[in-house]
Amino acid sequence: MEQAILQTVALTKSFDASPPVLKNITFSIKKGEVVVVIGPSGCGKSTFLRCLNLLEPIDSGEILLDGKEISSDKKNIHKYREKIGMVFQSYDLFPHKTVLENVMLAPVLVQKKKKEEVKKEAEALLDRVGLLEKKGMYPRQLSGGQKQRVAIVRTLMMHPEVLLLDEITAALDPEMVREVLQVVLELAREGMTMVIVTHEMDFAKAVADRVIFLDKGEIVEEETPQEFFNYPKTERAKKFLNTFHFEALEI
Amino acid sequence: MDFEFIFTYIPTYIEAAKLTIKIGACGIAGAFVVGIICSLIIELKIPVLRQLVQIYIELSRNTPLLIQLFFLYFGLPKVGIVLSSKACGVIGLIFLGGSYMAEGFRTGIENVPKIQRESAYSLGMTKKQTFWKIVMPQAVATSVPVFCANVIFLLKETSVFSAVALADLMYVTKDLIGLYYKTDEALMMLVVSYLVILLPISLVSSWIERRVRYAGFGNTGSV
Amino acid sequence: MQDSGIQVLFDGINFFRLLEGLWASIRIAFTSMLFSVVLGLFLGMVMTGKNKAIRFVCRVYLEVVRIMPQLVLLFLVYFGAAKHFGIDISGEMAAVLVFTFWGTAEMGDLVRSALISIPKHQYESGYSLGFSKIQLYLHIILPQTFRRLLPSAVSLLTRMVKTTSLVVLIGVVEVVKVGKQIIDASRFENPKAAIWVYGAIFLLYFAVCYPISKLSTVLEKRLKD
Numbered sequence: 162m163e164q165a166i167l168q169t170v171a172l173t174k175s176f177d178a179s180p181p182v183l184k185n186i187t188f189s190i191k192k193g194e195v196v197v198v199i200g201p202s203g204c205g206k207s208t209f210l211r212c213l214n215l216l217e218p219i220d221s222g223e224i225l226l227d228g229k230e231i232s233s234d235k236k237n238i239h240k241y242r243e244k245i246g247m248v249f250q251s252y253d254l255f256p257h258k259t260v261l262e263n264v265m266l267a268p269v270l271v272q273k274k275k276k277e278e279v280k281k282e283a284e285a286l287l288d289r290v291g292l293l294e295k296k297g298m299y300p301r302q303l304s305g306g307q308k309q310r311v312a313i314v315r316t317l318m319m320h321p322e323v324l325l326l327d328e329i330t331a332a333l334d335p336e337m338v339r340e341v342l343q344v345v346l347e348l349a350r351e352g353m354t355m356v357i358v359t360h361e362m363d364f365a366k367a368v369a370d371r372v373i374f375l376d377k378g379e380i381v382e383e384e385t386p387q388e389f390f391n392y393p394k395t396e397r398a399k400k401f402l403n404t405f406h407f408e409a410l411e412i
Numbered sequence: 413m414d415f416e417f418i419f420t421y422i423p424t425y426i427e428a429a430k431l432t433i434k435i436g437a438c439g440i441a442g443a444f445v446v447g448i449i450c451s452l453i454i455e456l457k458i459p460v461l462r463q464l465v466q467i468y469i470e471l472s473r474n475t476p477l478l479i480q481l482f483f484l485y486f487g488l489p490k491v492g493i494v495l496s497s498k499a500c501g502v503i504g505l506i507f508l509g510g511s512y513m514a515e516g517f518r519t520g521i522e523n524v525p526k527i528q529r530e531s532a533y534s535l536g537m538t539k540k541q542t543f544w545k546i547v548m549p550q551a552v553a554t555s556v557p558v559f560c561a562n563v564i565f566l567l568k569e570t571s572v573f574s575a576v577a578l579a580d581l582m583y584v585t586k587d588l589i590g591l592y593y594k595t596d597e598a599l600m601m602l603v604v605s606y607l608v609i610l611l612p613i614s615l616v617s618s619w620i621e622r623r624v625r626y627a628g629f630g631n632t633g634s635v
Numbered sequence: 636m637q638d639s640g641i642q643v644l645f646d647g648i649n650f651f652r653l654l655e656g657l658w659a660s661i662r663i664a665f666t667s668m669l670f671s672v673v674l675g676l677f678l679g680m681v682m683t684g685k686n687k688a689i690r691f692v693c694r695v696y697l698e699v700v701r702i703m704p705q706l707v708l709l710f711l712v713y714f715g716a717a718k719h720f721g722i723d724i725s726g727e728m729a730a731v732l733v734f735t736f737w738g739t740a741e742m743g744d745l746v747r748s749a750l751i752s753i754p755k756h757q758y759e760s761g762y763s764l765g766f767s768k769i770q771l772y773l774h775i776i777l778p779q780t781f782r783r784l785l786p787s788a789v790s791l792l793t794r795m796v797k798t799t800s801l802v803v804l805i806g807v808v809e810v811v812k813v814g815k816q817i818i819d820a821s822r823f824e825n826p827k828a829a830i831w832v833y834g835a836i837f838l839l840y841f842a843v844c845y846p847i848s849k850l851s852t853v854l855e856k857r858l859k860d
Contacts, residue, residue, distance in 0.1 A: 214533075214534050216530055216533065216534065238533075239533070239536045239537060239538045240536070242533055242534055242535070242536045243535070243536030244536075245534070246534065246535075247531070247534040249527055249530070249531060251525075251527055253525075253527040253528060253530070253531040255528065255531075255532075255546055255550075256550065257549045257550050257553065266535075266545065267532075267535035267536060267537060270537065270541055270545060271535065271536045271537055271538075271541070272536075312531075315535070316534075316535065319535060319536060470841075470845060470848075471841060473844075473848065474793065474797070474840065474841045474844035474845045474848055475797065475837050475840045475841050475844065476797040476798065476799075476800035476801075476840055477800075478800040478801060478803075478804075478811070479800055479811070479833065479836050479837050479840055480837070482811070482833045482836075483830070483833040483834060483837055486818075486829040486830075486833060487829050487830035487831075487832075487833040487834060488830065489829075490640070490826070490827040490828075490829050490830040491827075491830060564701070564702065568702070568703075568704040568705070569704070570704075571704035571705075571706040571707060572706060572801060572804070574804075575804060582706060582707070582710070582804075585710065586710075589714055595714050595715065595718045596715070596718070599710060599711055599714060599715055602707055602710065603703070603707060603711070606702065606703060606704060606707055607702065610702035610703075611702055614698065614701060614702050
């Protein structure tokens with residue numbers, strides 16, 4: 162059996178004294194796999210990704226990267242994050258740096274790579290997402306879709322083993338959604354391992370190897386996209402999927 | 413209006429203005445340094461020092477400069493610490509301004525959105541790298557307008573220096589009114605002097621503020 | 636053992652006199668604040684109006700207040716007015732006048748920026764519901780600006796209280812002046828009086844201003860949308 166890259170075992174997480182946002186989540190993803198996490202707002206999807214990237218402390222359970230427990234090792238936290246890339250919903254580019262500086266910063270600073278090498282790679286990647294001519298611009302001069310593509314490139318520059326995408330198109334105007342998702346689809350084709358949280362159901366169908374349906378902090382269904390979208394098993398999943406179909410509303 | 417009188421005393425005012433500027437500049441530079449150090453102590457959560465800095469900030473912000481000066485100038489000699497008027501002026505201004513600078517800078521740090529730190533962390537940067545490379549540059553830029561406002565505020569505050577016998581603009585004016593009853597002339601020169609010193613600074617700071625707000629790299633995360 | 640001199644504060648009615656002086660300072664600050672709030676609200680609304688000339692005059696007014704030290708303004712009113720209008724204006728009156736002149740500008744600017752921060756659609760939806768201009772301001776706009784204004788207004792009050800210390804320089808009998816009198820009176824029997832008296836005044840100001848600034852911070856946190 163192939164070794165999982167990233168795994169959680171019985172992960173539980175709560176904020177303050179309120180009931181847990183994530184209950185007993187056991188999950189794993191293999192190399193080259195694309196897992197899409199969907200579910201109603203407030204079901205804990207984003208928190209789940211943030212836990213995977215060690216941005217949120219967890220209450221109990223384990224997070225394993227390449228079979229090694231990482232959630233309790235605070236000292237090397239940045240080493241692990243280097244291997245787990247994350248792109249956020251809001252455009253979080255560093256506003257005081259140009260596009261090129263944004264994508265070059267981490268490899269130079271964190272991985273101590275040579276500037277010339279990094280620059281070459283950065284330009285190649287920017288070219289691939291169609292933004293090479295924007296390299297000297299500041300983030301505020303870009304559209305939302307362009308910013309988000311730069312944010313993806315910035316993460317790719319670290320050669321992460323897994324990429325976490327947290328509703329990266331949720332804050333975008335509809336016409337910009339496509340240009341960003343296109344980039345993600347290509348990455349999937351190239352075999353990038355990804356955990357994706359999204360509300361774009363068509364995109365989920367197209368990109369996912371596996372769909373996880375999360376509701377009230379629990380994994381309710383875990384299926385192939387064909388199974389899940391066509392023959393959801395639980396009532397909760399059916400109800401959720403129906404909200405995307407207007408004709409399904411009964412008059 | 414007695415113009416002969418005015419011309420006679422223009423050099424006196426220039427001297428006084430020079431003194432105001434000199435002490436103001438020293439005090440402001442000192443306040444800037446103290447402010448940065450204090451805000452770093454708070455931000456980096458250094459124990460004990462942090463509590464001391466907090467007490468200092470509250471004391472400094474909630475008492476008038478005049479009283480601080482009186483304490484330094486009239487009070488301290490009674491326990492054997494004698495300071496010159498100039499020293500009192502500079503120390504007083506640093507004591508007052510340091511807390512304002514610190515507060516301004518701390519707000520700048522706080523205003524850097526949390527997501528900025530998080531995305532730096534998610535790229536594998538350490539806390540230190542994130543603070544110096546991501547948070548600090550943005551905090552400095554956003555607090556520039558506050559610094560400018562503080563510079564104007566502190567220069568205005570120098571007007572109380574006459575109370576500790578510094579021969580500044582207020583002191584000269586009071587002298588001339590008392591000696592010659594040339595109230596109008598003295599007051600006019602007083603107002604003009606402050607205009608000459610502060611108007612350019614005020615205009616430059618408005619200009620900087622506009623630049624930082626509209627053309628700077630700001631607009632973080634806004635859609 | 637050497638005499639520390641602290642008893643100067645407790646001699647006779649000295650401390651009571653200091654408090655009385657402090658009361659004079661507070662009276663000046665609160666009276667000026669009251670006028671400033673009323674006039675400032677008005678000024679703020681005027682400044683958001685369309686008339687260019689009025690707006691220009693307001694800007695000049697604001698700029699004057701922004702760059703002229705309060706002490707200079709006090710001198711202008713106290714010495715200038717006395718000479719020109721022949722009225723022997725009392726120091727306290729001059730102080731209230733100047734502080735109101737200053738406070739109105741600050742309040743006006745706060746009101747103005749609070750007003751323009753209200754999104755345009757708030758005005759539009761108010762009008763589209765058939766509100767009159769007065770109803771609109773009274774029921775929709777001003778209540779929304781209130782949350783933004785209150786913390787800054789309270790912090791302006793702290794600054795006013797602090798600035799009252801200046802009025803001693805134009806001869807008003809307030810806490811600093813009383814302090815000087817006490818020091819002078821006890822010059823021979825208690826040469827160390829100065830450090831205790833000024834120390835006490837320092838702490839008295841702190842005792843008044845600190846709660847007000849804390850209140851401002853608390854309000855700011857509470858009223859954040």
